[in-house]
Each structure stands twice: as C-alpha cells, then as structure tokens.
Amino acid sequence: METKLTRIAEKARENPKLKFTTLVHLINEETLMAAHMGMPERKASGVDGVSKAEYEESLEANVKDLVARMKRQAYKPQAVRRVYIPKPGSNKMRPLGIPAYEDKLVQVTMARILNAIYEQDFLGCSYGFRPGRGCHDALKALNAIIENRPINYIVDADIKGFFDNVDHKWMMECLKLRIRQTQTSLRLIARFLKAGIRRGRSKLRYTRRDTARGSSVTDTGKCLPALRTGRVVLQHSAEALQRRSPHGQICR
Numbered sequence: 001m002e003t004k005l006t007r008i009a010e011k012a013r014e015n016p017k018l019k020f021t022t023l024v025h026l027i028n029e030e031t032l033m034a035a036h037m038g039m040p041e042r043k044a045s046g047v048d049g050v051s052k053a054e055y056e057e058s059l060e061a062n063v064k065d066l067v068a069r070m071k072r073q074a075y076k077p078q079a080v081r082r083v084y085i086p087k088p089g090s091n092k093m094r095p096l097g098i099p100a101y102e103d104k105l106v107q108v109t110m111a112r113i114l115n116a117i118y119e120q121d122f123l124g125c126s127y128g129f130r131p132g133r134g135c136h137d138a139l140k141a142l143n144a145i146i147e148n149r150p151i152n153y154i155v156d157a158d159i160k161g162f163f164d165n166v167d168h169k170w171m172m173e174c175l176k177l178r179i180r181q182t183q184t185s186l187r188l189i190a191r192f193l194k195a196g197i198r199r200g201r202s203k204l205r206y207t208r209r210d211t212a213r214g215s216s217v218t219d220t221g222k223c224l225p226a227l228r229t230g231r232v233v234l235q236h237s238a239e240a241l242q243r244r245s246p247h248g249q250i251c252r
Contacts, residue, residue, distance in 0.1 A: 001026060024070075024184040033059070039052050055101045079195050079196040080098060110188065
C-alpha cells in the first residue's frame with residue numbers, strides 16, 4: 001500500500017486541482033490487517049465492548065466479513081462511545097469519542113489514504129495534528145523566528161470548541177474538492193459522521209456538527225480534510241500580517 005499512497009501523494013502534489021476517483025479499493029484485507037497490527041494494545045473499547053485481543057481471536061474471519069460487507073455497501077459504522085477526560089490546565093472536561101474496534105480499523109486505513117492527498121495542501125506553517133509534526137515543532141519554528149527577527153508581538157489565538165462545532169455538510173463539501181462526489185469513499189465518511197454518539201446507557205444522539213474527537217476519520221490529528229479551507233484562512237491572514245509587518249509570521 002505504501003507505494004500506492006506515495007503515488008497518490010505525488011499526483012496530489014503535482015496537480016492541486018486533481019479530483020481522485022478510485023480510493024476505497026485500498027481498504028482491503030491486507031490494509032485492514034496492517035491497521036490491526038499497528039493498533040495499540042489495551043485501548044478502551046467502543047459501544048460493542050470488543051477489544052483488540054478479542055477481535056484477534058477470529059481475525060481472518062472478522063476481516064473477511066468486514067471487507068465483504070464493505071463491497072456490498074452493507075457496512076454500517078456503530079455509534080461512537082462518548083467519554084470525558086480532564087482537560088490539562090483547566091477544571092473542565094474534554095469529550096472524546098471511542099469507535100467500535102472494526103470501525104477503528106476502517107478509519108485508520110481511510111485516514112492514511114486521505115492524509116496522502118491532503119498533506120500536499122497544507123501550508124508549511126501548519127503544525128497541528130499532522131503526521132510527523134506537532135506542537136514541539138511549532139515551538140522550535142517560533143523560537144527560531146524570535147531569535148532571528150525583530151518581534152514586537154506574539155498573538156495566541158484558538159478556536160473555542162472546534163471539534164464540537166465542525167459542520168458535517170461543510171466538511172463533506174471540502175472533501176469534494178479533492179474526491180469526486182460519486183466516490184464510495186465519500187459515502188463511507190458520511191456514514192461515520194452520521195453514526196451518532198452514545199454516552200453510557202443514554203439515548204443515542206445524532207448531530208450535524210460534533211466530530212467526536214478521537215475518531216480517526218474525523219479527528220484533525222489524523223486526517224480532517226475540512227481543514228483544507230484553513231489554508232485559505234491562513235493564507236489571507238499571512239498576507240494581511242505581511243502588509244502590516246514585514247517580519248510577521250504565522251505558526252499553527
């Protein structure tokens with residue numbers, strides 16, 4: 001799969017307006033097996049209560065059944081289990097979404113495919129939730145700027161409740177900028193967004209905005225392609241900053 005992903009990345013980089021037409025076939029027994037092998041041990045289970053070890057007891061049969069359901073478009077993601085964890089540096093709680101195990105496998109595989117495409121569209125000054133990048137890289141870049149340029153102001157800005165307010169329709173429209181509307185992969189992602197959220201024994205809740213942070217397909221840490229529009233926002237912000245200050249720099 002690595003060779004195919006490399007080729008996809010090359011095509012996306014060479015032609016920023018290219019729309020991909022065949023992607024979902026890359027989610028097959030081989031890639032799902034690889035996703036399973038790379039899954040961390042002892043992770044919390046979703047609403048199905050199935051762990052990695054339990055899924056592995058009949059791994060080959062489970063994966064074959066999953067692929068068969070996907071081929072006949074009978075695969076339907078289960079609701080995400082909602083849990084809350086303490087938010088560092090605050091007395092607030094942060095919501096997380098834990099998918100069912102087989103859904104995790106599909107999401108991780110799809111995330112790798114989407115990353116190959118959308119990584120080519122992000123700006124160099126973007127560090128958040130990207131493969132091979134993180135907050136420490138952003139701090140290093142910022143430190144280099146501060147040490148080598150005359151800096152008067154540092155502005156720290158944040159989008160409050162971003163994961164809770166990403167509009168599903170808007171996200172799908174962003175995906176269509178790089179993937180043809182007729183693609184099965186888009187329908188698959190839409191199903192994940194519509195799967196719903198369940199907390200404990202509470203009633204299943206459906207939403208048009210919440211992206212269930214922790215889910216690979218919708219988590220910006222893996223592949224949130226909707227942030228492609230963030231490129232436009234950052235570009236305009238950078239241009240405005242440069243007009244006001246030739247030494248200005250944006251790091252996200």
